[in-house]
Amino acid sequence: xxxxxxxxxxxxxxxxxxxxxxxxxxxxxxxxxxxxxxxxxxxxxxxxxxxxxxxxxxxxxxxxxxxxxxxxxxxxxxxxxxxxxxxxxxxxxxxxxxxxxxxxxxxxxx
Amino acid sequence: xxxxxxxxxxxxxxxxxxxxxxxxxxxxxxxxxxxxxxxxxxxxxxxxxxxxxxxxxxxxxxxxxxxxxxxxxxxxxxxxxxxxxxxxxxxxxxxxxxxxxxxxxxxxxxxxxxxx
Numbered sequence: 670x671x672x673x674x675x676x677x678x679x680x681x682x683x684x685x686x687x688x689x690x691x692x693x694x695x696x697x698x699x700x701x702x703x704x705x706x707x708x709x710x711x712x713x714x715x716x717x718x719x720x721x722x723x724x725x726x727x728x729x730x731x732x733x734x735x736x737x738x739x740x741x742x743x744x745x746x747x748x749x750x751x752x753x754x755x756x757x758x759x760x761x762x763x764x765x766x767x768x769x770x771x772x773x774x775x776x777x778x779x
Numbered sequence: 780x781x782x783x784x785x786x787x788x789x790x791x792x793x794x795x796x797x798x799x800x801x802x803x804x805x806x807x808x809x810x811x812x813x814x815x816x817x818x819x820x821x822x823x824x825x826x827x828x829x830x831x832x833x834x835x836x837x838x839x840x841x842x843x844x845x846x847x848x849x850x851x852x853x854x855x856x857x858x859x860x861x862x863x864x865x866x867x868x869x870x871x872x873x874x875x876x877x878x879x880x881x882x883x884x885x886x887x888x889x890x891x892x893x894x895x
Contacts, residue, residue: 701881712783712869712886713822720881756821762881764810764873765835766824 670768671696671759678774681751687744689773691757694738702733702740703760703767706753713756713769716742747777781805783887785870791893792860800855800890804872810834811853812871812884813845822869828853829875860894867891 674692681687693702704716717724717731719740724731730743744751756772784803792798804811813825824837828847839845842860847853851872857864867889873882 703883705886707822710867710889710891712871712888715883715885718881718883760881762883764827764829764875764882766812766827766837767814767822767871767884768824769821771821 670761670766671700673757673759673770675755675757675770675773677771678776680776680778681744681747683748683777683779684746687742687747687751687775687777689742689744689755689757689775690739691742692739693757693759696737696759697761699761700759701762702731702737703758704729704731704742705756705758705767705769706751707756707772708750708753714753716755718760747775749777749779751775752777783870783872783885785868785887785890787890788888789891789893791895793895794860794862796860796894798857798860798892800857800868800870800892802853802855802870802872802887804851804853804870805874805885808872808874808885809851810873810875810882811847811851812873813839813853813855814869814871814886816867816869816889817863818866825855857892862894865892865894 812827814822871884
């Protein structure tokens with residue numbers, strides 16, 4: 670699986686958009702970009718995934734660059750409950766392992 | 780919607796004892812994964828099963844074994860427990876994707892194992 674690089678930590682004011690970047694310059698054509706988050710020792714929570722196109726669901730939006738070397742997860746209106754570690758993972762999606770990096774610790778503040 | 784169920788949620792064992800963790804996947808999910816998360820660390824993949832066969836293996840100690848049963852639930856058996864085995868153990872499940880899709884892993888709440 671391709672290595673991903675994320676900032677160690679980010680802050681965001683409640684109600685503002687949180688934009689979390691991820692670099693995955695060695696991603697291969699069959700690898701999806703997946704985002705999970707982990708809220709203090711809870712099980713990792715699936716957020717969103719994409720291959721080439723931008724994606725949106727009820728939780729977030731995922732913007733993938735045309736060359737697929739980077740992506741951005743957008744939480745449109747961050748709340749205190751969005752405070753968590755966010756993981757960007759390149760995954761082939763073939764019943765194999767998810768490789769968690771160090772992730773980005775997002776702190777949402779009042 | 781039904782989620783992954785793990786039991787027990789908390790387990791305390793002494794060194795050299797054995798432990799069995801159980802995972803019940805989301806209904807109609809046929810693949811189960813086990814991850815270990817030590818204190819202050821990120822989750823690390825241990826092993827996975829698809830249709831009761833081992834599908835992938837990570838850095839799982841030889842003291843650990845796992846299997847998936849006919850009802851798709853899985854058990855992680857841990858023997859000769861060591862202090863370093865104290866961790867959160869997560870189970871995830873997924874379903875076989877369609878041709879143009881991918882299998883998303885959904886995680887359970889975890890089992891916190893403490894070895895004294």
